[in-house]
Amino acid sequence: MSTRLDHRNPLVFDTHELGRRPGALQRLSRTVDAPKDLGIADVIGVPEGAPVELDLRLESVMEGVLVTGTARATAEGECVRCLEPLHQEVAADFQEMFTYPDADDRGRSRTAEPADDEEDEDRLFLEDGLFDLEPVLRDAVVLALPMQPVCRETCEGLCSECGVRLDENPDHHHDAVDIRWAALQGLAETVQDGEKDNMGGAEAGVDEKQEK
């Protein structure tokens, strides 16, 4: 199936101490380095190696171990409106069942419904009493992050005319007259440049502009 779990991997947890007696509980806290690509690609995410605080509650149930927990970290991204870098605290809650491989066989004979096959593909299993939290953490963090991060809810973004940051320039605006005037000026310069090109000599053109 998959490669064997390595107990030295900080995202792999050991349930031997918890035991298999249903109802047994264990609480765990662990700070791990964020794995690669923890977040939404090219939008916002927790940088690789940044600390992720995990608080877990393991509960032994008949068919496996029910893991409930929260991951806390700081995500980094870019405001979609003003493109400034942003930091955002993220607290991602998750709950996942890790099934004993042998319990799964019993479960199947008990409830042999056709729908089971589909569910099985998403199922996570304990391997020698170990489970890998990484896929659970990844899904939870992605769900907890905004698809359209903003530096502030009120961020005004950039001026559509010139790209200036509107939050930093509250009085910034362009008069309709200004725009027309700028357009005319641009046109005039283009015509002049054209004439200069015909006359030849770029240096002459520079002098002319400075005189204005």
Ligand SMILES: [Zn+2]
């Ligand atoms: Zn912004």
Ligand SMILES: [Zn+2]
């Ligand atoms: Zn502008």
